[in-house]
Amino acid sequence: MLETLMLASWIGFTAYSIWYLTAAKHYFPITVNEAKILWKIHKQHIGCTAKKWRIIKRGDNVVGFECGCGYRHLQKRPIVSGAPALNVNAKMSQTAAFDKLHTSYKSK
Numbered sequence: 001m002l003e004t005l006m007l008a009s010w011i012g013f014t015a016y017s018i019w020y021l022t023a024a025k026h027y028f029p030i031t032v033n034e035a036k037i038l039w040k041i042h043k044q045h046i047g048c049t050a051k052k053w054r055i056i057k058r059g060d061n062v063v064g065f066e067c068g069c070g071y072r073h074l075q076k077r078p079i080v081s082g083a084p085a086l087n088v089n090a091k092m093s094q095t096a097a098f099d100k101l102h103t104s105y106k107s108k
């Protein structure tokens with residue numbers, strides 16, 4: 001009985017390990033310029049004063065960067081869902097709201 005449980009948990013652990021090593025490490029390639037922008041965002045975000053950084057590559061693709069402070073960023077999802085895009089959307093909706101108010105005021 002105990003041996004069966006042990007075997008089952010080992011199979012589960014092995015399956016999880018295989019999943020972790022394959023699916024969980026699916027990186028999205030980015031350009032050198034994008035890596036540089038992400039490094040600048042990191043510096044602003046935590047007030048990092050490091051002057052050096054380097055690109056992290058997987059094969060021929062750039063997948064992230066390592067900061068001089070030891071911080072490592074690996075791109076694991078498309079870059080479009082990052083923070084800068086949210087700021088653009090906020091500005092756009094603000095303008096849209098202003099236009100809506102402005103036009104409704106005009107029509108009265």
Ligand SMILES: [Zn+2]
Pocket residue numbers: 042043048049050067068069070071
């Ligand atoms: Zn840093």
